[in-house]
Amino acid sequence: MKGLVIKSTGTSYGVHFEDGTTAECHVKGNFRIRGIRSTNPIAIGDHVEVTQLEDGTNWITELYDRKNYIIRRSTNLSYASHIIAANVDMAALIVTLRHPETSTTFIDRFLATCEAYRVPACILFNKVDLLTEEELLELSSLRQLYESLGYSTYAISALQLKNDEVKSIFQNRITLLSGNSGVGKSTLLNAILGKDIARTGAISSAHHKGMHTTTFSEMYPLNNSTLYTSLDNPTPSSWIIDTPGIKGFGLLDIEKEEVGHYFREIFEIARECRYSNCLHTGEPGCAVYQAVADGKIALSRYESYLSILDDTNEGKYR
Numbered sequence: 001m002k003g004l005v006i007k008s009t010g011t012s013y014g015v016h017f018e019d020g021t022t023a024e025c026h027v028k029g030n031f032r033i034r035g036i037r038s039t040n041p042i043a044i045g046d047h048v049e050v051t052q053l054e055d056g057t058n059w060i061t062e063l064y065d066r067k068n069y070i071i072r073r074s075t076n077l078s079y080a081s082h083i084i085a086a087n088v089d090m091a092a093l094i095v096t097l098r099h100p101e102t103s104t105t106f107i108d109r110f111l112a113t114c115e116a117y118r119v120p121a122c123i124l125f126n127k128v129d130l131l132t133e134e135e136l137l138e139l140s141s142l143r144q145l146y147e148s149l150g151y152s153t154y155a156i157s158a159l160q161l162k163n164d165e166v167k168s169i170f171q172n173r174i175t176l177l178s179g180n181s182g183v184g185k186s187t188l189l190n191a192i193l194g195k196d197i198a199r200t201g202a203i204s205s206a207h208h209k210g211m212h213t214t215t216f217s218e219m220y221p222l223n224n225s226t227l228y229t230s231l232d233n234p235t236p237s238s239w240i241i242d243t244p245g246i247k248g249f250g251l252l253d254i255e256k257e258e259v260g261h262y263f264r265e266i267f268e269i270a271r272e273c274r275y276s277n278c279l280h281t282g283e284p285g286c287a288v289y290q291a292v293a294d295g296k297i298a299l300s301r302y303e304s305y306l307s308i309l310d311d312t313n314e315g316k317y318r
């Protein structure tokens with residue numbers, strides 16, 4: 001039977017079938033996918049074939065081709081990589097300026113990963129109710145920056161969601177919610193679904209950091225009529241994937257020369273660099289370096305670019 005993976009605990013998977021039922025499924029230990037090194041062979045959003053044995057247990061026997069996937073390398077465990085989700089139509093990064101503070105480096109690493117895997121991304125700035133006047137100005141300049149690069153941004157308070165605009169962005173697509181722990185991913189999910197379905201948790205008062213409340217990924221249907229749709233269906237059902245908060249975001253298998261391709265404005269301006277293999281780190285005739293000096297490229301973006309370049313130098317993520 002064909003099914004869609006909607007839950008992943010690490011040891012077993014929840015699979016949703018065409019007839020609307022869901023079953024717990026297992027994967028043989030030797031199940032491997034050619035060409036991808038990851039700690040999880042099957043991910044949320046995967047389309048799989050499931051066979052039921054006589055003892056009633058369900059086994060995933062085949063993985064259908066993925067349209068895309070987002071994979072991350074943990075910044076701590078240098079060789080472990082993890083597929084966050086497959087076949088996603090949009091990645092929504094939840095960002096909070098305060099409580100907890102999301103760094104621009106984190107934002108840019110996430111966006112660069114989405115560019116690398118060709119997943120459309122948007123940014124939802126959450127907890128704007130907690131911001132001071134001054135912080136609201138900071139918010140608006142950040143929004144301006146990312147909008148100018150072509151990313152849609154939204155400013156919300158998931159706890160007091162009244163905006164239909166933000167609900168509409170989740171229609172007819174599979175959306176991945178990602179971000180640091182404690183930014184309000186599960187809270188937003190509950191607000192959109194209109195019911196308390198995912199567990200949420202307070203952030204620590206001492207460090208203003210999340211406590212990793214969500215421990216495994218799960219995909220939720222936006223409405224009751226949401227059903228299994230095959231990958232080639234032009235109007236997919238609406239699903240939202242809630243994921244555990246992540247700390248760092250390491251890019252995978254990236255060549256030094258490629259890093260600039262995943263920063264839209266750097267890619268654009270790099271055409272004017274004197275050398276085609278310019279890494280934009282002070283080479284003569286570097287148009288990117290000049291654009292940073294002229295304030296045409298945001299310093300925060302350039303610093304994020306350099307930090308990823310630095311990773312590839314150290315061979316950290318390969």
Ligand SMILES: Nc1nc2c(ncn2[C@@H]2O[C@H](COP(=O)(O)OP(=O)(O)OP(=O)(O)O)[C@@H](O)[C@H]2O)c(=O)[nH]1
Pocket residue numbers: 126127128129130156157158159160179180181182183184185186187188199200201202203210211212213214215243244245246
């Ligand atoms: N003031 C305010 N608090 C919020 C808002 N959204 C979420 N919170 C609070 O932030 C805390 C963390 O929210 P969660 O939804 O658990 O965060 P999460 O991103 O799912 O965290 P992990 O599951 O650990 O990754 C909870 O105490 C929420 O009530 C908001 O818009 N405003």
Ligand SMILES: [Mg+2]
Pocket residue numbers: 185186187199200213214242243244245
């Ligand atoms: Mg959560």
Ligand SMILES: [Zn+2]
Pocket residue numbers: 270273274278279280281283285286287288289
């Ligand atoms: Zn250059």
